[in-house]
Amino acid sequence: AQSVAQPEDQVNVAEGNPLTVKCTYSVSGNPYLFWYVQYPNRGLQFLLKYITGDNLVKGSYGFEAEFNKSQTSFHLKKPSALVSDSALYFCAVRERNTGGFKTIFGAGTRLFVKA
Amino acid sequence: EAQVTQNPRYLITVTGKKLTVTCSQNMNHEYMSWYRQDPGLGLRQIYYSMNVEVTDKGDVPEGYKVSRKEKRNFPLILESPSPNQTSLYFCASSSTGSPDSYEQYFGPGTRLTVT
Numbered sequence: 427a428q429s430v431a432q433p434e435d436q437v438n439v440a441e442g443n444p445l446t447v448k449c450t451y452s453v454s455g456n457p458y459l460f461w462y463v464q465y466p467n468r469g470l471q472f473l474l475k476y477i478t479g480d481n482l483v484k485g486s487y488g489f490e491a492e493f494n495k496s497q498t499s500f501h502l503k504k505p506s507a508l509v510s511d512s513a514l515y516f517c518a519v520r521e522r523n524t525g526g527f528k529t530i531f532g533a534g535t536r537l538f539v540k541a
Numbered sequence: 542e543a544q545v546t547q548n549p550r551y552l553i554t555v556t557g558k559k560l561t562v563t564c565s566q567n568m569n570h571e572y573m574s575w576y577r578q579d580p581g582l583g584l585r586q587i588y589y590s591m592n593v594e595v596t597d598k599g600d601v602p603e604g605y606k607v608s609r610k611e612k613r614n615f616p617l618i619l620e621s622p623s624p625n626q627t628s629l630y631f632c633a634s635s636s637t638g639s640p641d642s643y644e645q646y647f648g649p650g651t652r653l654t655v656t
Contacts (some may be wrong), residue, residue: 432583468632469558469647470584479652500611504550520643526591527572529643529645533582541633 428453428521432532439507440540447502447503449517458520459500461491464534465513474513476500487511489504543568544592545648553639553654554622558590564618564632571637573615574599574645575607577628590615591637622655629653 429452435519461473472526474485474495484490490515492504500517545566554560566573574589576599586599590609604617604626615634619626630651636642 436583458640460644462647464647469649470633470645470647472644475644477643518584526589526595526597527643528589529574529586530600531576532588533581533583 430532432535436536445507449500451519460518462516463513501536509539512539547648564615566634569635573634575617575630
């Protein structure tokens, strides 16, 4: 069965420093991997995805993520954090099965960026 | 404007009183899905639909029903709500044509309290 793990409930980083939010996954086939962000009292917004191809994918707001097949990881990164990046981040994997698409989300990681 | 709408946004009800949360999208997406968000558990998929009249269970379907009679609408029905269904609910939609368009678009959420 597919699964997603976000090992950190919370990540704290100072503004201007690089940030990493970790995600590992388990799927039976080739994964479709996603990162979403949730700002307070808002719905989820898509940040970036890995479908195939380059292991480093770039997304919205300066975020990028590195797909590592051997480590089954898809960590979210940003070279220089902003206070406005403070939010709840979800990693998700989508897998095609006989019924269609199931999507599994991680538990989420809350990012705090301090000025 | 491309969007997913949900109604109502907030709902307080009593145990056993049937309710429906509506979801509508204007992007002509084939795929629609319902999730519930609970602290520490992330988002869990309730039901999803690959197209009109095609629905399938997610990971937590017990106590919920859905229908997909029109492409744009995907209502979530709680026929006999119980307190353990108190949660934040999100509807989402996406294309199914190409993996490059598999990211989901989320509604603003419905906060349901069952007393």
